[in-house]
Amino acid sequence: MKKIALLEDDTDLFSLIRYNLQKEGFTFTGQQTGRGALDFFRRERPDLIILDIMLPEQDGLEICKSLRNHPDLAHVPVIFLTARASETDRILGLEIGASDYIVKPFFVRELVARVKAHLRGQPSAAPRLIRFGLLELDRDACTVRLSGAEITLTATEFRLLEYLMSRPGVVFSREQLLDSVWGQDRAVTDRTVDVYILRLRQKIEADPANPRMIRSVRGFGYSFHEAGAVPDPAATVS
Numbered sequence: 001m002k003k004i005a006l007l008e009d010d011t012d013l014f015s016l017i018r019y020n021l022q023k024e025g026f027t028f029t030g031q032q033t034g035r036g037a038l039d040f041f042r043r044e045r046p047d048l049i050i051l052d053i054m055l056p057e058q059d060g061l062e063i064c065k066s067l068r069n070h071p072d073l074a075h076v077p078v079i080f081l082t083a084r085a086s087e088t089d090r091i092l093g094l095e096i097g098a099s100d101y102i103v104k105p106f107f108v109r110e111l112v113a114r115v116k117a118h119l120r121g122q123p124s125a126a127p128r129l130i131r132f133g134l135l136e137l138d139r140d141a142c143t144v145r146l147s148g149a150e151i152t153l154t155a156t157e158f159r160l161l162e163y164l165m166s167r168p169g170v171v172f173s174r175e176q177l178l179d180s181v182w183g184q185d186r187a188v189t190d191r192t193v194d195v196y197i198l199r200l201r202q203k204i205e206a207d208p209a210n211p212r213m214i215r216s217v218r219g220f221g222y223s224f225h226e227a228g229a230v231p232d233p234a235a236t237v238s
Helices: 011-023 037-044 060-068 087-095 108-119 155-165 174-182 190-204
Strands: 003-007 027-031 048-051 078-082 100-103 129-132 135-138 143-146 149-151 214-217 221-224
Touching (some): 003 011, 003 037, 011 027, 011 108, 027 037, 037 060, 048 060, 048 108, 060 078, 060 087, 078 087, 100 108, 129 155, 135 155, 155 174, 155 190, 174 190, 174 221, 190 214, 190 221
Parallel strands (some): 003 027, 003 048, 048 078, 078 100
Antiparallel strands (some): 129 135, 135 143, 214 221
16 A cells, blocks of 8 residues: 655645545655655655655755655655646755655645556555564564564664664664754754664673674675564574
8 A cells, every 4th residue: 555645735725625535545644744755754754755845944846855855755645736837946946855746736636646646656665564584574563573582662762773673784884874864854963873873782682792694894884684584483494
């Protein structure tokens, strides 16, 4: 089921779009301000974004630019839904990365049709479970289990582990991890990554001083190694 995110400050219009998208079977998420928009999208991982331009707190154009510069969100289709109707506005919206541009007032059925058109042929959503040996992460339930026992993680620890586990073998710099996990609206430093990596190791590694799963790559950053996970005996073929 595809998830649609809406940023629209008009309460009545927000409710109308939400009702019609849910009626069509979409999962809906949204907010009525541009504040913290990038973090909101990074957390919700929508399949498509409907974005007003004239939003309180942050302009929709700036939000779209940030999306197109984010490694995990750059591919998400963005439909601008706005009262700004001039040719210049339309061209600007498309040039900064919008997939479509709809001017208010509009027909809700047309909006739904365009949403479906942009989602047609889009790859399937990421799998709910990521499992390496006895380590299992559930994206929907936001839980992590090791050898069947649930591990208590903070929201940031969970996002960091999910990001690394979903890209095994890829080495990420501290700056890349800060942008992708903490977002651009952050007031943290490179040292923050080291602290959170240490916390994760203490919770999932058999020997945190000699980690086998979350490994340091000197001079570069960190990487998750699936081969370092404790193998699941039930999956072993005798």
